[in-house]
Amino acid sequence: MEIELRHVSCGYAGKTVVTDVNLIVRSGDFLCLLGPNGVGKTTLFKSILGLQPIIDGSILVDGKTIRNWSRRRFARAVGYVAKAHTPPFSFKVIDVVAMGRAAHIGPFASPSAHDMAIAEEVLSAIGLRHLRDVAYTRISGGERQLVLIARALAQQPGFLFMDEPTSNLDYGNQVRVLTHILTLIRRQGLGVVMTTHNPNDALLYASAVAIMGPGRRFITGSPRQIITKDILDERYRVSVQMVPISEHISICVPARDAQS
């Protein structure tokens, strides 16, 4: 599968936040989207997901425009993993995962035994079987994020869009969530687009990187092309240095002179 953005501009009524984004994501890709706060990463996500209209340009799935697609049809192609938050009611974990089946179930129906079986399966696959009957509101932030990923997997989409899935997690949970994402890409051939504030996520895990703003062109490329001292310094207005950790991989840290 392939999802393509052609000259997409988006924003709110009367104010364009993001202009002329061109992007192609294929099955098996892991794209990290970076950019400082306020450059419109979330706006771009919402527009791609159809939660707000795009101002200009078009979004295509396998070459076909999605403009007139129903929510159901789009949700079967693209899943969304929101930032983990607590709903006002303490649903059981399995019930939350089963909600991922909505795109396959009519508005006036309930999940069938088949739908519940899929929910059980993805819950086991993500390693949270033991939390099946626990209230979603009582589990940790990392577990909640994994439950939301399981829910998106129950949706059985070709692509997953994740909005800062690691931002509220402790270090261990960050690593666990990212490792899970990698496994999903390798095993199921999902295409994943993820926003992150940590350039090292992109260097260590991603197959491609896009960086946005502020006030500059939207550029894409391989992690090593994009996550460079020059680009990071310019986009984030800080001074970083790249530290090689092996022959092929470097990570970025704040520059020594900036730390004193």
Next chain:
Amino acid sequence: MKDADSVGFPPRSSTFPTLAAKLWILAAAIPIAVVLSFAIGRIAVSPTTAMQILVSRIFEIPKNWPEQAETIVLVIRLPRIGAALLIGLGLSAAGAAFQGLFRNPLVSPDILGVSAGAGFGASLGILISLGPMGVQALAFGCGLLAVLSTYAVALRFGRAGETALILILSGIIIGALFSAFISAIKFVADPDNTLPAITYWLMGSLSSVDAVDVYAAAGPILAGFILLMSLRWNLNIMAFGEGEARSLGVNTRLVRSAIIFAATLMTAATVAISGVVGLVGLVVPHIARAYVGPNFSALIPGSALLGALFVVLMDNLARSLFSSELPLGVLTEIVGAPFFLFLLSRAGQVWA
């Protein structure tokens, strides 16, 4: 705190009784309550006699009870019990649905102005001396009109993603407007005649319910209930918020308007025959949630059954506590308020 903004007691991990069994227990309690209700009232009729009278309507059985008992059971108590069941079912299922839709456990079925609208319709009907049927029809119509106005205002001014909040705010305004209309009507009403009738009507009572009322209300209440039952699983998803529901593939506009339509139909029909029976739609879903858990697949039928049971029992109290009857709405609020405070104290940290 992990569950800082969550409400409700998580279902216990024990699997017995199962959810289905819990619903059956509720369903089984209703016939028992109904049989007892036939016996309760100013004039004693034994439950056995009451059952015999009911059975005699269908099968020929030897008649060994006074004529008066038959009148009491068939003309007075049967419609009352029927109305109490319908009202409890309607208000509680509608309340549970709105709490999910608006993602707020403090929402009641009249949040969009249906009660104020129906109250206005009834007051107007009494003012212009319509018959009982006319008053009910006008109450039902104005209840729907109020919610339609709320919906129209919200559509006109709401922005994508904020629909629930705008709906609640519009509902408060429209409700206040119709309440002002009610006051205006009371102000011009004849203080010897129509004003007491209006005031009494607004308190919520089943004392003048007859069989025709029950038939008239049963249609919309049961239709709304069937619609809610079919939407109940989608309510779980709506409780996660509009954006998430849409990204999961739910047609939120369709689901939201269908839920509002169903709940409004039920509440308007309820208010039309009984007046405002307060707090039922707020308190019963909470008790049901503590019993069957927050999943709306079980919560909608659970609330409906528990609500039917609750109002039947409350109406028994209303007509037997004192020598003269207490309006049902007054009683449900007097009983409901401390109960709700008790729930608040148990859920304590949840609302902190």
